[in-house]
Amino acid sequence: MTNAAQNTIFQQGSMDQQQGFLVQQPGLMTLIQDAGRYGQHGIGLTVGGPLDAEAFRWANRLCSNDVGATALEVSFGGLVLEAQVETVIALTGADIPLTINGEAQPMWQTLPVKAGDKIKLGFATSGSRAYFAVAGGLCVPHTFGSAATVVREGIGGLAGEKQGAKLAKGDVLTCQSSTGIELRCLPEQHRPDYSKDVKLRVILGYQKEAFSDLQIATFVSSEYTTTDRSDRMGFRLEGPQIKPSINGILSEGICHGAIQVPADGQPIVLLNDRQTIGGYPKIGSVLSLDTGKLAQLSPGAKVRFETITIDDAHNLHMLAKHREESANLVPV
Amino acid sequence: MRIEVAGENALILYVGTHGEQGVAHRVEQVTRLLKESMGDLLIDLVPSYASVLIIFDLFRCDHLKVRQAIRNIEPQLTNEASENGRIVTLPVYYAAEVGADLEDLARNAGLTTDEVIHLHQATDYRVYAIGFAPGFAYLGDVDERIAAPRLSTPRQRVPRGAVAIADRQTAVYPAVSPGGWNLIGRCPQRMFNPDLDPSMPVQVGDKVRFESITRDDYLSLGGSLDD
Numbered sequence: 104m105t106n107a108a109q110n111t112i113f114q115q116g117s118m119d120q121q122q123g124f125l126v127q128q129p130g131l132m133t134l135i136q137d138a139g140r141y142g143q144h145g146i147g148l149t150v151g152g153p154l155d156a157e158a159f160r161w162a163n164r165l166c167s168n169d170v171g172a173t174a175l176e177v178s179f180g181g182l183v184l185e186a187q188v189e190t191v192i193a194l195t196g197a198d199i200p201l202t203i204n205g206e207a208q209p210m211w212q213t214l215p216v217k218a219g220d221k222i223k224l225g226f227a228t229s230g231s232r233a234y235f236a237v238a239g240g241l242c243v244p245h246t247f248g249s250a251a252t253v254v255r256e257g258i259g260g261l262a263g264e265k266q267g268a269k270l271a272k273g274d275v276l277t278c279q280s281s282t283g284i285e286l287r288c289l290p291e292q293h294r295p296d297y298s299k300d301v302k303l304r305v306i307l308g309y310q311k312e313a314f315s316d317l318q319i320a321t322f323v324s325s326e327y328t329t330t331d332r333s334d335r336m337g338f339r340l341e342g343p344q345i346k347p348s349i350n351g352i353l354s355e356g357i358c359h360g361a362i363q364v365p366a367d368g369q370p371i372v373l374l375n376d377r378q379t380i381g382g383y384p385k386i387g388s389v390l391s392l393d394t395g396k397l398a399q400l401s402p403g404a405k406v407r408f409e410t411i412t413i414d415d416a417h418n419l420h421m422l423a424k425h426r427e428e429s430a431n432l433v434p435v
Numbered sequence: 436m437r438i439e440v441a442g443e444n445a446l447i448l449y450v451g452t453h454g455e456q457g458v459a460h461r462v463e464q465v466t467r468l469l470k471e472s473m474g475d476l477l478i479d480l481v482p483s484y485a486s487v488l489i490i491f492d493l494f495r496c497d498h499l500k501v502r503q504a505i506r507n508i509e510p511q512l513t514n515e516a517s518e519n520g521r522i523v524t525l526p527v528y529y530a531a532e533v534g535a536d537l538e539d540l541a542r543n544a545g546l547t548t549d550e551v552i553h554l555h556q557a558t559d560y561r562v563y564a565i566g567f568a569p570g571f572a573y574l575g576d577v578d579e580r581i582a583a584p585r586l587s588t589p590r591q592r593v594p595r596g597a598v599a600i601a602d603r604q605t606a607v608y609p610a611v612s613p614g615g616w617n618l619i620g621r622c623p624q625r626m627f628n629p630d631l632d633p634s635m636p637v638q639v640g641d642k643v644r645f646e647s648i649t650r651d652d653y654l655s656l657g658g659s660l661d662d
Contacts, residue, residue, distance in 0.1 A: 144479045144490075146627070146635050147569045246629055256569050257610070258629060308440035309447065353453050354564060354573070356481025356488025358445035380483050380566030388442030413498050416443035420493055 122187040123241065123278035129270040130181030130224065135241060135260040138171030140249035144379045150359065151251030151259060152375050154335060154398035155232050156391070157295065157427065158196035162236035165193035165213045165432060167284055172240030173250045175270070177233045180226035182270075186216040188280035191238045195289075197230025197297060197399060212288035212435060230297030230399040238281035253376050255336065287432035301396045301406045303372070305362065306413050309385035313347040314364075321345055322386065323408050327370065331402040335376040337363070338397055340406065344368030347384040354382040360389035372397060390416050392423050436509065438502060444478070444493040446501050453484045454576075457514045459561050462487055463640040468508040473501070482639045483564040484573075522559060522642045525607065527598050528653035529555070529620035533660060536617035540583050540600065552647060554578045555598075555619065559642045560605060570609030570627025570635050574643050577603045589615030594662055596621045598645070609635075623648075623658035 126133075136159070139152025153159035153176050160170040168174075175182070180199045194201050194210045201208045202223045208214055210233075216222065227233065243250040244262045252260035257267030261274060270276075307319070314322070327342035346368045356379065357363075363371045363383040372389050374397075389397070390411065397406065411419070441447040450465060451458040466482045469489060476496045481488035491501050529552040531537050541548045560574035567573075582603045590613060593599070597608040599616035608614060609627035622645075628634055637643060648656070 142479050144481045145565065145638065147565045147567065147571055247634075258569065306440055306443055308442065311439075353484045353486070354566070355447060355483045355486045356441070356445075356566075358442040358488060358490055360442055378567055379481055380564055385441075387440075388445070390443055413440050413443065417493055417497055420443065424494065 121275060121277055124184040124186055124222075124237070124276040126182075126270050126272055126274040126276065127185055127221070128181060128183035129272055129274070130177055130179070130183075132178040133182050133270040134176045134178075134252040134254070135173060135243055135250055135270070135276075136176045136252060137173045137240075137250045139375065140247055140251050140253075140259070143247045144356070147379055148247055148256060148258065149253055149376050149379055151249065151253040153232070153234060154375055155196055155234070155395035157395055158232070159234045160427070161211065161289055162193045162195040162234035163240070165195070165211070165287060165289065166191055166236045166238045168236060168238065168240050172236065173243050174234055174236040174241065175276075177224060177235055179231055180224045180233065182224045182235070184222045184276075186220040186222065187218050187275075188278065189215075189217045190278060190281045191215050191284045191286065192222065193236050194224070194233055195236075196233035197227040199227050199233045200225035209288070211294055213284065213286045215286065231401055232399055237276075237278045238284050239279040242277040242279070255376055286435050288435050289430070289432055293430040295396070295399075297396075297399045301393070301400060301404065303393045303397060303406055303408050304390040304411045304416070304419070305387045305408050306390065306416050307387040307410055308413075309361065309387060310347060310349065310352060311386055313349045313384050314345060314386050315348070318345045318347070319386070319410075322370075323410055326405050326407055329397075329400045329402050329404045329406065333402065335374060337371045337373040337377055338400075339369065339371045341369055345370065345386070347386075349384055351382045352384055354380045357381050357385070358388055359391055360394050361385045362387055362389060374398060390419065392419060436505070438505060440498065441488055445488060445490045446498055446505075448487045448489060448505060449485060450487070451485050455485075458485050459563060459640070460514075461512055463520075464512050465505075465508065466639070468511060469504060472508060473504050476500070481566070483566070520640050520642055522644055523637050524644045524646050525622050525624055525636075526648040526652065526656060527556075527620045527622050527645045528648055528650055528658060529598075530650065533621035533653075534598070534619040536583075536586070536599075537619045540581065540617050540619060543583065544581055546580065551581050551619065554581045555600075555605070556645045556647060559644050562637050562639050562641045562643060563604075565635070565639055568609060568612055569629075572606060572626065572635070572637050572643070574605045575603055577605050579603065583617045585615040586617065589613055592662070593618065594621070594659070595625070596623060596658065598622050621653065621658055623653050623656035
């Protein structure tokens, strides 16, 4: 918790070099992200950070980085980079065809690159967010304690004029050169399957009393469809209406995964770039282990809700953390 | 006080209803006391009109521990409103050329524009909440006579510094954004500047007083007339 603005602090090792990766094509939406910007809700700043935090952490682990190191979130694909240094990279998340100098390369694996190599990402065939990490992390100035880009706020990412913007052609992503890093992959059984139906586990809360038993029964027994009115702020779903007995509430804090139900009765799951406060009734919040799966879906996908208690949520997180930390990367 | 679960690592504490005596003061006290007692077990707090969202580190504590922390601070809460909050004075150029809704608002209220301008300055507003956008401070309560509903069609673009009214709330837009509030003037002081520390001139619990300035003063303080 801090009130102070940590304005621009460079990560170590970034001062003396301006080389790393040159953006030849930025893709549809590629954002610089780290674990997110925390402790700044007091001035209205949201969290940002990777929509699929698990895939993001794996990209960093494959590069022997801290799991929150600065990397790229590539939505839908289309990114083309030219390496200017020798290092290793890894791509995780949505299934995206990857080539280096025209040759197909595997995802979920550490890959060596050298100056002049052309790294090309196609478009996602399953899932929609991929994560590109590089050994040592990208050297990006921190704004309010984080490199995370929040376009809506104009904060994070590259400095100066490019602050708060998605990547553009000609940007240079600075990083250190690294040699001698072990090449490893994540065994198949630990990788997520983005083609599966998604079940969103929900902790009922907030204004749950404003929803009748019948409304809640409808909510958990129906199928909802993702829509194209979805972005990093939130995912708007379509399905049977659920109507709260109240229209609006006094504006209050909104946590990650909160399910807002406006007057049309169609739920919106609020994600990383959400507003920090708002005045729509909320039925509860989606478990963060599941919001990453939601964010991987394309419009038209089916989801279902299932209720769990806050104690269940706690246990599920402990278990997931243990599983993730005990999954070993294997040499290739 | 009522506690509800908000999410996997968040509880929301309702300390009363808006307008009730001492509510804003309790929000402020709860925020301060929880920060002190929970330290880095907290990820963040979101104080608002009558509630505080408490986001905690679920790998280091759980909701039971947070409920206990809330019970522990309860005896320390007082009802009397403290008068030690800061008063921040913000200059405003009130005019139709920078306040597109000033004349309509006055007409609908059955007042002259001068009366609207006078009434807007006559209250010391409390900063109830900060959110919506970085540095956007919700100030209240606006005199009932100049309270005005949001525009039926929000503007695509409200300029930085716009001083506006929505119902009994008022605010200064910290940055260019869409918005549906009624514009009555413009403030040359920036409400959010990431390059400054602190980045905002106000925080929740402060009082804000508006002070009318002339067009010349507005321009010399760096104000812009552009939309």
